[in-house]
Amino acid sequence: MNHRAGSFLWNLRQLHTLVTTIRTVRLYSLEFCRPNIVYSHWNPRNLLNNFDNGVQSSIRYLVQDSLIFKSGDDSFQIKGISTVTVPAVDRLLCLRRLSFDSKHSPVPDDDLKKMNEATYEDVLIKKPKPTPNKCRELSQECNSLVDVLDKYSEVPRYLSNNYLSAMWSIAKRMSEDQKRFEKQLMFSHPSFSQLCEQTMREAKVMPFNQLLFSLHAVVKLGIPQNTLLVQTLLRVVQMKALRDFGKFSTLNSQHMFEVLAAMNHHSVLLLNECSKMVIDNIHGCPLKVLINILQSCRELRYYNLYLFKGIADYVATTFDIWKLKHVISLLILFANLGFRHTGLMDLLKKKVIDEPDCLNIKNIVPILHVYSSLNHFYECQAQEFLKVMASAVTVYLYHISSENLLNAVCSFCMMNHFPLVLINQLLQKDIINELLLSADMKRNVGKLHILAACLKLDDNPFQNTKDLALPQLPSTPLYPNAKVAEVLSSLLGEKYFSENVQLPHKYHIDFEIRMDTKRNQVLPFSPVDLSTPATNIQRVAVLCVPKSNYCLDSAHPRGFLAMKMRHLKVMGFHVILVNNWEMEKLEKKDAVKFLKTQIYSSEAFPTGGVNLQSTH
Template identity: 30%
Template sequence: MSLWMTEEAVRWGMRVCSRSFPWQQRGFLGTTSVQDSSSPRRRLCHIWASTQSQNISSKSVVSPARFYSNGFSSSDELEESKRLSYSPANSDRVAAWKASPLLSQLPSCGSPSDVLDLATQLPPTFREVSNCLDRMWTTTKKMTEEQRRHELRLMFEHPALDAFLQKAMKLVGGMRISDMTYSLLSMIGLGVPEKSRVIQTFLRACQERLNDFDEKNLSILATCLDQLEDSPSVNTLKEGVKLIVKTRLPTIKNVFSLQTMICLLGKDVPPDLKRALERKALSMTEQFSVTNAQHMFSTMASTGFYSKPLLSFCSTKILENLNGVPFNTMFRLLQSCKELLYRDADLLNGISDHVASTIDVWTNKQLVLFLFLYDHLNFCPTALMEAFSEKVIANPEALTLKNLLCVLKVYSSLNYDLQHRRQQFLDSLSQVLDSYLPKMSGFELLKAVYCLCLLGHFPSAPLEQLLQSGALEQLAASNFRGRDRMFQTVDLCLRIDRPQLPRPLSVPASLLGDLSPGNPSVSSRVLQFLQGALHDQARATLQEMVVVERFYLVDGVITKPLTNRSSETEASAGDGCSPAESSQRIAAIYVPPSGFCSGTSTPRGHLATKIRHLKILGYTPVLITEQDLKSVSEESAADFLWERIFPERRASDLKPEVEQLGS
């Protein structure tokens, strides 16, 4: 009884809201009189001109352009279509549909204009209108953009289009709901203006029969509404769809229907409804198939609906059934993890291990796309990176330029240590890079050299080509994002790493931009803890916010006497020993979680390069993470930092205890 009352309330609400729909207002209909629209060709050309400016977008807004139905109002059209309503019980009509000459010839139509020509010769019935619209839209999907524009221009200029759409308006009330929603979707896909009479009539028909929509047709309608701009009619229908979903949620019995409902609700879902959806989904986990688990990831990603318990269950289900999962499904899964910021180590490592063990099944392009997504997830897929490096070493020429640039980006960003294969892998990449040098743009060359510098690898050929006057002039003329930062890193690596090159190379000062760190800031909490750790260390000094080489910001530099040298300091001073030789400089660096690969202490590319350079310059880097200082008192944090800065003191304190235990 309560369900019936709710549906009646929804129906009543829709009727009240419909009174404010623009197609029912005289002022709106008066923007273009029937007499003004007497020339279908002129009116359709006007629509085309408007849609062309929107790249034939389904979101075209053409207020005065509407398809009229010989003086009918939208209410008249719906009433007329109800009188012409199709009855499924009429077996003669069903048989006629099966033997329809129009439907038998429809697959041979190769463009929207072909369909209109056929519909002129063989007037369509209720069901056939939907088939015609669907065929018109389908023919444009496989066309190039230029060909699609041309065919749509011909369609909008076709003299039969106006009569065809008028007939669609007359028949909409008698259509099956599936035909009605597919027709609406096809017209939107073809670029029919959303404020045209035909679109508004179909929206009104959907409104009147909304309570009869099943999950599939609700999903199609929601897809249509997502492609339309906000308006009273569209917004009212969206609210109606949400009311229907809320009403039917307790009665949902299968997982696919639940996922469809979640998609229909979209991103603007109240917290209480999100919790209800989560409870409903968790109560149905026993029904989840592998496909349901995979689809749940993309469903949650598209709606911004995050439920860790549900994702954890789906992850386990997917991990148990990775064999045979096609590339598109695996790619969508990783992409959903990226959008949800979901980094389940078991799932991501499981996918990495699976792809690595079946590496010969995947193309280089597919493998590079996997690596690309892992990089965006800030997660290092150890097994996959190891297996892919072996594949590159075996056949480096198989990499395209685009794949090569992506591989350089991922391996430099994730800073994966290939150990004994590292040099061989980098040499293989350099070999391929050399072969592409003649056809590379300046931007591509800069990106490649920048990534190689992060990896600590300096092949001479790309460096020399990058730093030639021609390439530098081309790059100086462009001002793409990150250009100065990349040049600064290349320059810093050449100065600090000092690679062995045939001739000295350097980056012109004009391309370095502002070398000082932008908006330098340090963690006040870290400085407070550092000061607490050094408060009783008279021989240690702390310098706050130190900029090294006008590029690297260090939160604090602690200078202390070298171990076992404190008693010899005065003697060494008499021998002319410099302070740097008799002291140790510790660079305390606060690193946010994004500085490491997810779930590990492996620093990512920029941080790894910073550590490498600080070591060359004589510093001892000490990394301080958010986790180190999380939920600890100032005293505990000071003790922790004291142990990191003075490890030799900790060892000397433990030595007597060990000797005492031994005795």
């Protein structure tokens, strides 16, 4: 089974070349399932207009230059040849959202149950057993894709995977232009729909290796993933992979992540099972394999705290045996996934402090990025760590690119550290001009705005320097927080808070409240000059925060949020964080109670038993 599973993974890894969404398609007569049924009054405009009606409309499946319709009686038919423009319908056609565990699966559950019960011998009774070289014979006898379909139309002597594999073998020998022309002829051939139908029938009972060859050939021939044919093959490969998962080796499970990422297929069931097997057998696993797993998780947007913590714990306990560059690569992936493992990051920090010679021009900027983006530094060793890092950058000051110098300085500023030599070098007019003329100008301007905010608001020697003349960034879209606004209106009254407040340095707060300095009483909101706030007024900033602003599965704010909170306090605000996902779960009365405890100080309540969780 390990050999078969390995073959399964190798073949699936080849499926990364997929056809993108097609806007203009040609309509051909495919007659997928009951060719004798034809609708003479078919109107493409009416069907497209009713596309979003999931109850009454037919379900559509794109096949490169073909449009296939599945009606309620499981028949497929298209009449005539015409051209229509298909609107973008990613909601229905996107593979990521077409989960195999969804109720919208193209294969009924009853049929899937029969798939597991059926045996391959059921097919052999009706069809002669093919020899291993049938695909090769077909590809040698035929010169085009249509030739293979012509042979299939005479008498279907072999299983469908032989014809599909032969067609792909022939297509590989063609030029790109010839391949495109041959595919158009293939899709319009009257026997193509019959071959697809046979493939879907045989998928239920096809052996694993033949199923994989069929899936590989179908995708390589240009049939998109969101078609009924490909979805059927994918589902059968999955519900079988899960059934035989106990026979997979550890290596099979490790490579499954890369396979699914290459297919852009987010299968939670398979990923969860593979994660468990990887962690249960992690000892002795090469770090490069673990890095590939995390890279695949990022591509699939698969966040498994059990997997991440298991990998980080293993690397932390075996820290001394790994090359530093591999540990840093691992931490970069963790940072991109929003995962902060304090033990592993503390080990790297200690190594940097104890062995500063381990730092070089390739690893300095990535290390700074990881620690600043995850907001990982403590007072006990923070300054020592930051000074060592600043000294290392200074050594390479005249060998580092302008972009990397900007990245390093921006990371230092986010961690509230301001190395004099580095900032002076960055603020040179020629370097600023180079950054503003770079191909990555928009990103550079964003980082320069962060630098300007830190130099003005934080305690540093550069506060009196003149403002940087920077281009203005486009305004970010504002997302209404209707529920929080409703709760504040119920709790305080509409005239006692302001919504969507813009502040200097491109900072935005969702709601502002004004209170007395003891935060016992809310004051009415009036448009006064806030440049010099009154000493008897406490400004309160309410920030509605998504999960992505925290480290994974924790209440630890990530770098930009932590810096924003620090700067808001410098501006005179008391900061309250409201977690969007938690607020949405609360009933209105519970939401009112929660915000009341956040806004008012403990002295404002008659009893001291209230559990306050306000963020300071």
